[in-house]
Amino acid sequence: ALGAFFSSIWIIVANSWQQTPAGFHIVGEGLQARAEITDFWAMVFNPSSLHRLTHTVIGAYILSAFFVMSIAAYYVLRGRHLDFAKRSFTIALWFGLVASLAAPISGHFQGQKVAVTQPAKLAAMEGHFVTGDGGTPLYLVGHPDASGGRTRGVAVPGLLSWLVHGDAAKPVTGLDQFPREDWPPVAITFHSFRLMVWLGLLFIALTALAAWLHWRGRLFETRWLLWVFVWAVPLPYLANQVGWIAAEVGRQPWVVYGLLRTSDALSKAVKAEQVLGSIIMFLLIYALLFAVFLFILDQKIKQGPEAPEHPEPAPTAAGWLKAAGARAGTGGASLADAEER
Ligand code: HEM
Structure with missing residues (x-):
C-alpha cells in the first residue's frame, strides 16, 4: 500500500504540473520551444499538487473501504467466517466514514483553488455562462446548453459565490469572460463533476447510516443494508473515474494549462491509426x-x-493448554491431547 501511495505522488505531481505549471521557463521558440525546470520544488509543489494528491488518496481510501465492506457483508449474509467478517466490516466502516466525510472537505478546498488557477474549468463544472452582478447560484441538478449559453435545472441562489468567495453576493467568473475557443466541453465537465459529488454524498449517507446502526447494535441484522454494501462496490470506482473526467475534460483545450493547446501537442510523427x-x-x-x-x-x-497458524487461546486453563500444545509442535501435541482426555 505504501509503494502504491508513493508511486501515486509522482503521477499526481506530473498531472498537476500540466494543470497548474510552475518552476520552469521556456527555452527556444516555435516548434523548438521546450519547458526547462528552474526550480525543482516549485515544480513539485505547484499550486494544485497537494490538494489533488489529498483528494485522490481520499478517493482511493473510500474505494478500499467499500471493497472490504462488500466482501465482509457478503460473508455475514451467508453466515460464513462471521467473527472475521464482522470485525473486517467494522474497521472498514469507520475508515470509510472518515474518508467519505473528508472527500467534500478536501474537494471544497480544491474547488476554491480551481476557481483561482483554472476559472474556465470551474465555470464549466458549474454550467456557469454569464458572470452577472450579484451572487452566482449552484445547480444541484440540471443540464447546461453551451450553444444557448444557459443552464436549466434546480439551483440554490448564491451558493456557488458563497462556496468560492465566502460571500453569497459576490459574482463568480463565468464562461463569458473567456474566448469561445478556450471553453472546455461544458456538458461532460458539468455532469461528471455532479455525478462525483452526488456519489460522494451517497457514500456519506450509507456509511453514516451503517455506523449509527452499528452503534445501536443492529447493523448485522439489517440485511437489506448489507446487500446494498455488497453491490455498492462499483460506485467508488465510478466516482473516481468521473472525478478524473471532470478534472481532465475541464482542463481542455489545454494539455499544459494556458501554455500548450491539445491540438498543438499532437505528434507529427505518430499516425492516428x-x-x-x-x-x-x-x-x-x-x-x-x-x-x-x-x-x-x-x-x-x-x-x-x-485460519491463523496459532489460534487465539480461549481464556480458560484448558484453552491455554491447547494453545501451548499447538505452538510446541509434535512433542507438545501430546500435552493438548492429554488435556482433551
Ligand atoms: C463529495 C464532494 C466532492 C467534492 C466537492 C469534490 C470536488 C472535486 C473537485 C473540485 C475536483 C476537480 C479538481 C481539479 O480539477 O483540479 C475533483 C476531482 C476529483 N475527485 Fe472529487 N469531490 C468530491 C467527491 C469525490 C469522491 C467521493 C471521490 C471518489 C471516491 C472523488 C474523486 C475525485 C478524483 C479522482 C478527482 C480527479 C483528481 C483531480 O484532478 O483532482 N471526489 N473533486
Whole structure:
C-alpha cells in the first residue's frame, strides 16, 4: 500500500504540473520551444499538487473501504467466517466514514483553488455562462446548453459565490469572460463533476447510516443494508473515474494549462491509426487483466480467510493448554491431547 501511495505522488505531481505549471521557463521558440525546470520544488509543489494528491488518496481510501465492506457483508449474509467478517466490516466502516466525510472537505478546498488557477474549468463544472452582478447560484441538478449559453435545472441562489468567495453576493467568473475557443466541453465537465459529488454524498449517507446502526447494535441484522454494501462496490470506482473526467475534460483545450493547446501537442510523427492501434491493444490487455482479477478475487472470496497458524487461546486453563500444545509442535501435541482426555 505504501509503494502504491508513493508511486501515486509522482503521477499526481506530473498531472498537476500540466494543470497548474510552475518552476520552469521556456527555452527556444516555435516548434523548438521546450519547458526547462528552474526550480525543482516549485515544480513539485505547484499550486494544485497537494490538494489533488489529498483528494485522490481520499478517493482511493473510500474505494478500499467499500471493497472490504462488500466482501465482509457478503460473508455475514451467508453466515460464513462471521467473527472475521464482522470485525473486517467494522474497521472498514469507520475508515470509510472518515474518508467519505473528508472527500467534500478536501474537494471544497480544491474547488476554491480551481476557481483561482483554472476559472474556465470551474465555470464549466458549474454550467456557469454569464458572470452577472450579484451572487452566482449552484445547480444541484440540471443540464447546461453551451450553444444557448444557459443552464436549466434546480439551483440554490448564491451558493456557488458563497462556496468560492465566502460571500453569497459576490459574482463568480463565468464562461463569458473567456474566448469561445478556450471553453472546455461544458456538458461532460458539468455532469461528471455532479455525478462525483452526488456519489460522494451517497457514500456519506450509507456509511453514516451503517455506523449509527452499528452503534445501536443492529447493523448485522439489517440485511437489506448489507446487500446494498455488497453491490455498492462499483460506485467508488465510478466516482473516481468521473472525478478524473471532470478534472481532465475541464482542463481542455489545454494539455499544459494556458501554455500548450491539445491540438498543438499532437505528434507529427505518430499516425492516428498507430494511436488507435495502441489504444485497442491497451484495452485488450486491461480487459484480460480485469478478467484475471475477477477470477482470482472470486477464488479468494470462496476460499475465505486463512485460519491463523496459532489460534487465539480461549481464556480458560484448558484453552491455554491447547494453545501451548499447538505452538510446541509434535512433542507438545501430546500435552493438548492429554488435556482433551
Ligand atoms: C463529495 C464532494 C466532492 C467534492 C466537492 C469534490 C470536488 C472535486 C473537485 C473540485 C475536483 C476537480 C479538481 C481539479 O480539477 O483540479 C475533483 C476531482 C476529483 N475527485 Fe472529487 N469531490 C468530491 C467527491 C469525490 C469522491 C467521493 C471521490 C471518489 C471516491 C472523488 C474523486 C475525485 C478524483 C479522482 C478527482 C480527479 C483528481 C483531480 O484532478 O483532482 N471526489 N473533486
